[in-house]
């Protein structure tokens with residue numbers, strides 16, 4: 208008998224501020240709630256928050272707001288850190304026990320014998336230490352794995368983000384990823400837009416932000432929409448389906 212499919216929700220880049228003030232004129236808390244309370248996010252097996260939970264500089268109010276919202280949920284939550292986060296501060300609000308190694312938060316999380324990996328790209332790179340750990344841990348898993356990390360390990364056809372904020376050690380990261388044969392699907396955020404990029408035999412799914420979207424066709428920062436977006440993933444033994452949703456009420 209095949210194992211049942213897992214349903215995973217991914218919320219990325221909510222950029223919650225210290226308090227309820229609007230962020231760049233956007234009610235980011237309302238946007239976060241739209242994603243979190245969406246019909247599409249019902250009956251999850253796992254919720255992933257893929258970085259930039261805080262707006263600018265690891266505001267504790269951002270983490271306390273999200274942690275409070277999630278505290279009564281029965282759905283497990285995997286949190287990763289983005290370039291506006293700080294794992295020490297995050298660890299005061301989320302259970303990161305055993306997940307922080309030398310200041311970096313990376314770990315494996317299993318559900319029903321299926322393994323997902325979470326990396327830390329807070330400083331714009333994935334360290335060699337994490338890459339070695341990922342390659343070694345992934346080789347211990349028999350079936351397919353999933354990988355979540357904040358920065359895309361590739362250029363994404365987004366003029367502004369590719370030029371200014373892409374991952375800094377793409378080549379090194381791709382060299383490791385290409386050797387991990389049981390890894391096909393990689394989920395990221397950071398770019399504030401939606402796309403899919405093939406790198407070798409792997410697909411990088413870029414998930415939009417719940418804060419706002421950035422126009423990929425402009426080389427300067429240009430807001431394309433203040434509507435929140437999020438992703439739902441159905442991961443079965445021999446298939447993966449994923450869909451991005453946008454709110455209609457920006």
Ligand SMILES: [Fe+2]
Pocket residue numbers: 220258259289290291357396397398
């Ligand atoms: Fe980011």
